[in-house]
Amino acid sequence: MKLTILGGGGFRVPLVYGALLTDHAEGRVTEVVLHDLDAGRLDAVVRVLAEQAADVPDAPAVTATTDLDQALRGAGFVFCAIRVGGLEGRANDERVALAEGVLGQETVGAGGIAYGLRTVPVAADIARRVARLAPDAWVINFTNPAGLVTEAMSRHLGDRVIGICDSPVGLGRRIARVLGGDPREAWIDYVGLNHLGWVRGLHIAGRDELPRLLADPGLLGSFEEGRLFGADWLRSLGAIPNEYLHYYYFNREAVHAYRRAERTRGAFLRDQQARFYAEMREPGARALTAWNRTRAEREATYMAENREAAGAGERAAEDLSGGYEKVALALMRAIARDERTTLILDVRNRATLPVLDSEAVVEVPCLVDANGAHPVAVAPLPGHATGLVCAVKAVEREVLAAAESGSRAAAVKAFALHPLVDSVTVARRLVEGYTDVHPGLAYLK
Structure with missing residues (x-):
């Protein structure tokens, strides 16, 4: 089976290849094609992968190309991890936002909107090419902002594009570990959007152990999110937020x-x-x-x-190992070999969250099999979470509208409606600042 990695010169590609090296079963990935616009970065990553594979006799063959159409033809899976504008673009996203006194993080607030505005047109073009050149392929999207980009691609690929993120996996793993359970056997009641979700329950052997965690200050202070948000605030919420909600609660x-x-x-x-x-x-x-x-x-x-x-201190050693590559491998195995599993993924809502329409991409537990990812029914969000989710989804829709129409007014609206941008005037200045530094936003008129 052929796996194409878009953004194949990216620094984290060896994590994905390392996960593939652990899979020796029938139906595994046997060919990896790396695609990138930068041939020098491709060469560097190919060298790393060659050393990784040195002692693995059945390691997947690796080739590299700067020709996108060539990379896509015949792919069974396409892993999308591109960065439009590179890390210089990310640094500019942060700098322009901070100059206006607002957050420039790459997926949250003004920085996330800027990143989305220049990424969505490229991702949509990739989706159209996949539909034409590899219509049977499944696209696994890790390109940020992951939920927004997955929704943009789903307009061309439907349910054959699935977004992944390691944040919910890491959060669930930390909570289960603190509670003395096996993360592989715990059921995580997690719901929201990408980088905007909450763990509302963690079931071990059929019993929800989250109330025990919330009632114990010592346990709450023993893992990253407990220290990041504080025990009192977590008890007030009655849930454990994704770490990215720190940008909202402590902006x-x-x-x-x-x-x-x-x-x-x-x-x-x-x-x-x-x-x-x-x-x-x-x-x-x-x-x-x-x-x-x-x-x-x-x-x-x-x-x-x-x-x-x-004042949360350093990251725990066990949290320094990433995790998205394991999600990607589990997802591919489930689809390619019908190895049914449950994963927290970014998929189209259908009827999962009634406050959002059926096409909105949400981040929820999904049952995965040969037919793809199927979101599991979840309880309604509490009011405070519903408000944030609906507000941020409205912003994402304005980004999609701006990317499709080239409307500068829609781009301003996207910034102005975001909970972390506090002024329409600031929103206008942000659009001006970002179009000045990003050639990829020249389409906004």
Whole structure:
């Protein structure tokens, strides 16, 4: 089976390939095609993958190309992990937003909107090409903002595009571990949008153990989200929010921490990865060693500003291993081999959340089989969560409208309606600032 990875020169591609190397069953991926616009980055990643596969006799064959149509033809799965504008674009997203006193994070608030506006047209074109060149392929989307991009692609691919994220998986794993359960056997009642969801229950052997966690300050203080949000606030919510909700619940503190930081997250990653790819141009460089060293630093500094603002301390060692690649592999196995499983995924709503229409992409537990991902019925959201989910989905719809029509007014509306942008005037300045630095937004008129 052929797997095509779009964004194949991306730094995290070795995580996906590493997961594939653990799969030796019939029907596994035997061919990986890396596609990227940057041939130099492709060469660097191919070197890392070659060292990963050195001691694996049945490792999937790897080829690389800058020809998108060639990469897509014959694919059984397409893994989409592109970054339109690169890390320089992410750094600009952060810089323009922070200059206006609002959040520039790549998936949340002004930065997420800017990223979405330049990514959606590219993702929609990819979806149309997949529909034409590989109509039987399943697209696994990890391109951020993941929910928004998945919804844009679903307009061309229907249910054959499925979004993944490692945040819900990591959160559920941490909660289960604290409660003494096996994360693989726990049922996680998680619902919301991508980077905007809540764990409302965690069932171990049929019993919801979340009330026990919420009632114990010691347990709440023993894992990342407990320290990030604080025991009192979690008890008030009666749920454990996704870590990205820290940007909403503690927005002023987060913006202050980001403005005080020596460099934004995007600028840090831009500089860090530039060093890695430069090192990979040296013929004698040990590719896998350099990649592992760079990845460890990257993971340890994840959401560092938020942890600093909350006094949450360093990340636990067991949370430095990522996880989205395991979700991707489990998803592919379930579909390709009908190995039925349950995963938290980004899929079209259907009737899962009555406050949203059927085409809205939501992030919920899904039963996965050879026919794809099927969202599980969930209880209604509480009022405070419903308000946030509906507001952010309305913003996503304005981004999609702007990307489809090229309407600058729709783009301004998207910024102005977001809960973390506090002024229409600021929204207009943001659109001006972003169009000045992003050639990919020249379509807005």
